[in-house]
Amino acid sequence: MIEIKHLRYAYPAVEGQEPAAVLEDVDLHIEKGSFTAILGHNGSGKSTLAKLLSAVLLPSGGEVLVDGLSTAEEKNIMEIRRRVGMVFQNPDNQIVANVVEEDVAFAPENLGVPAEEIRARVDEALAAVGMEAFRLHAPHLLSGGQKQRIAIAGVLAMQPEVLVLDEVTAMLDPEGRREVLETVHRLNRERGMTVLLITHHMSEVEKADRVIVMEQGRVVMDGSPKEVFPRVEELRRLSLDVPGTVDLLYELRRIGWDVPLDALGVDECADAICKFLQ
Amino acid sequence: MLKDITLGQFFPGNTLAHRLDPRTKLMVTVLYIVALFCAKSFVSYGVMALWLVTAVQVSKVGYKALVKGLKPVWFIIVFTAVLNLIYIKGTPLVTIWKFTIYREAVETAVFMILRIAMLIMGTFLLTYTTSPIRLTDGLETLLSPLKKLHAPVHELAMMMAIALRFIPTLIEETDKIMSAQKARGADFESGGLLQRAKALIPILVPLFISAFRRADELATAMECRCYSGGEGRTKLHVLRFAAKDYLVLALAAVLTAAVIVLGRMGL
Numbered sequence: 001m002i003e004i005k006h007l008r009y010a011y012p013a014v015e016g017q018e019p020a021a022v023l024e025d026v027d028l029h030i031e032k033g034s035f036t037a038i039l040g041h042n043g044s045g046k047s048t049l050a051k052l053l054s055a056v057l058l059p060s061g062g063e064v065l066v067d068g069l070s071t072a073e074e075k076n077i078m079e080i081r082r083r084v085g086m087v088f089q090n091p092d093n094q095i096v097a098n099v100v101e102e103d104v105a106f107a108p109e110n111l112g113v114p115a116e117e118i119r120a121r122v123d124e125a126l127a128a129v130g131m132e133a134f135r136l137h138a139p140h141l142l143s144g145g146q147k148q149r150i151a152i153a154g155v156l157a158m159q160p161e162v163l164v165l166d167e168v169t170a171m172l173d174p175e176g177r178r179e180v181l182e183t184v185h186r187l188n189r190e191r192g193m194t195v196l197l198i199t200h201h202m203s204e205v206e207k208a209d210r211v212i213v214m215e216q217g218r219v220v221m222d223g224s225p226k227e228v229f230p231r232v233e234e235l236r237r238l239s240l241d242v243p244g245t246v247d248l249l250y251e252l253r254r255i256g257w258d259v260p261l262d263a264l265g266v267d268e269c270a271d272a273i274c275k276f277l278q
Numbered sequence: 279m280l281k282d283i284t285l286g287q288f289f290p291g292n293t294l295a296h297r298l299d300p301r302t303k304l305m306v307t308v309l310y311i312v313a314l315f316c317a318k319s320f321v322s323y324g325v326m327a328l329w330l331v332t333a334v335q336v337s338k339v340g341y342k343a344l345v346k347g348l349k350p351v352w353f354i355i356v357f358t359a360v361l362n363l364i365y366i367k368g369t370p371l372v373t374i375w376k377f378t379i380y381r382e383a384v385e386t387a388v389f390m391i392l393r394i395a396m397l398i399m400g401t402f403l404l405t406y407t408t409s410p411i412r413l414t415d416g417l418e419t420l421l422s423p424l425k426k427l428h429a430p431v432h433e434l435a436m437m438m439a440i441a442l443r444f445i446p447t448l449i450e451e452t453d454k455i456m457s458a459q460k461a462r463g464a465d466f467e468s469g470g471l472l473q474r475a476k477a478l479i480p481i482l483v484p485l486f487i488s489a490f491r492r493a494d495e496l497a498t499a500m501e502c503r504c505y506s507g508g509e510g511r512t513k514l515h516v517l518r519f520a521a522k523d524y525l526v527l528a529l530a531a532v533l534t535a536a537v538i539v540l541g542r543m544g545l
Contacts, residue, residue, distance in 0.1 A: 054502050078504055086502040093492045094499035098443045102411050105514035107503040112510045119514065136290075140446040154503060 001162060001194055002030040002053065002084075006062035009048055009217075022048045023217040025062070030162070033192045035185070037205035040214035041239050046198045049214070050166040053196070054084045067161065082111065085155030089167045091147035095139045100131065100150055103139060107158040118157075125153040128191070129183050145176025149183055156187075162194040163187065169204065177204075202229075202241045206264050213238065230261035245269035288409050294522065295337035295407040300416025302523040306530040307404045313534040314397055322540045323392055329533055330396055330403075339406045347402040348395060355394050362387040410442040412515070419517055432508025440496070448489065455484050 007026040013019040022045045030036055040046045051057040052064055055071040066083055069076040088094055097103040101122050108118045126132045129149040139147055148168055155163065165184060169177040181204060187193040197204065205211050211228045213221035215238050221228050229235070232242050232250045242250070245266060249259050252273070263272040290296070295303075310329065317323050334341065348355070368382030405413065418435035425431050456466065459480050466477050 051498075056498055056501060078506065081502055081504050084502075086499070088495065088499055090492075090495060092447050093495035096440065096443065096496070096500060098410055098439075102514060106500075106505070109511050109513060110504040110506065112512050114512060115514060115516045118512065122514065138446075140450070158504065 001032040001067065003065040004028040007052065007059055007064060008061035009052060009057065010060050021217060026219055028212065028219065030194065030196060032194055034210060035188045035195045035208045036210045036212060037208035038196065038198045038212045038214060039200065039205060039240060041200050044214040045217040046214050047166055050086065050164050050198055053164055054086045055080050082158050083161040085158055085160035085163045087151050087155055087163070087165045087168050089170050091144060091151050094151045094154070095147065098138055100137050100139055101126070101135045103150060104153045104157050107154060111158065121157045121159070125156040128156055128187060129153045143176060144172045145179035148172060148176065148180045152183060162196060164196045166198045169199065169201065202243055206243055213240070225264055226262040229264060287405065289339055289406050291338060291407065293336060293338050295333065298526060299517055299519055299523045300408050300412040301420050301517060302527055303404055303408055304416050304420060305527060307401060309530045309534045310400050311397060313537040314393055316538045316541045318541045322537045323389065325533060325537055326396060330400060333403055337403060337407045339403060343406065344399045344402060348398055351394070351398060355391055358390050358394065359387040362390055411439060414439040415513065415515065415517060448485070451488060452481065452485055455481050
């Protein structure tokens, strides 16, 4: 699906300064239909990576291939952008129109899709994010979570192959965050949408198939949540939190209890503790 | 204070006025303005008033909302009326202190007030009954012949649509910045004109910075949604003239012609 080979990226040099390297030698392969989370605190290069995927930025070295199309080639750009649906942090700054359905129609309009098909795509995209009832509403009157779901519908209308979500929950309240994450997980589960979720919230990645941790432009960990989270000390050194359950198990182990570290779910964690106590 | 801005406001509805093609409404508004400037007598102003009242009745927009639209311009209206009263000479009517007021002056002043008020109410009726997107769509289609002359018609329409989209967002932001500055002891209400203008700087600077950041993010988001200008774009809502559009247009043309003919006849 997405192939990243020896990717390097440096922002253009400001006068009198060395170009600042943001990504160094990143190698990744994203499987079709997978749910991948990319973790890292500010400045780890994770948002730059997202922009490289949709050809907003072009690699300084190495290459990014989306379905075999290189982002470095001018003629591929539109097709790559159609295949890679990008959703950003601030929903207000992605919504173009003052009516929900007009906004969702923006991308297919750009692609030159005929009117009847735009109608069908808009209805389908709104249904996919559970916002059909708000078809004719003004976006600025919706809640943050609802706006972000509209933004997701807006890229779904392009019928993309992969959804790249760049810190989409950062500006939302807990309720909005839950709404958006549920929507994204449902899209992945029910429609087989490939999802790349970029975040710095540990709690959002528990249900991912794969977790990639980035630090200073490099991939430092890569594996399933069960493989990554037990590495508590390393994660803490990267100033990342661990889920509450892992934290509890970690502390228990420190006082000598023999519990596994990879029981991520609350029930699973409770079972592990009960088993030890018996 | 900022909540009072009615510019570009739209009252959703399902009346004939709402369902007309935006191009029809734009053309009717242009005809209405032309007629308004050709009206020179009480008879022709009567025709214009009839036109406006019919349109308001059909659209079911309250007169209250229309009169509210006049609020920001009442000063201009009064000012022009007073100037007319003072400077136009003719048959004397009354003399107050050193000023003589003439019959023609009163007539012109009244016409002036009517003209400006009706002009504003008429154009507001257009924005009240047409969603901004439909309005810009209509404008873009009407002006599309200019594309042959390389005029950036699509770009202008897109800019207008985005500007209208961001008005509520920026108003909200201004309110937030004002509250934040007030919380830190800023004073926007007292002092002379100059002092008040100066007090606006701490609002305008963060507002501009944030507007630029928004513009940058919006541009990236638009690019990611495959925006590449007007070339090859299609539309969700295709504009189509229906029988009612031709009918309304014909009616507006007849009324405009009538007002012009009345003007020629000196009525």
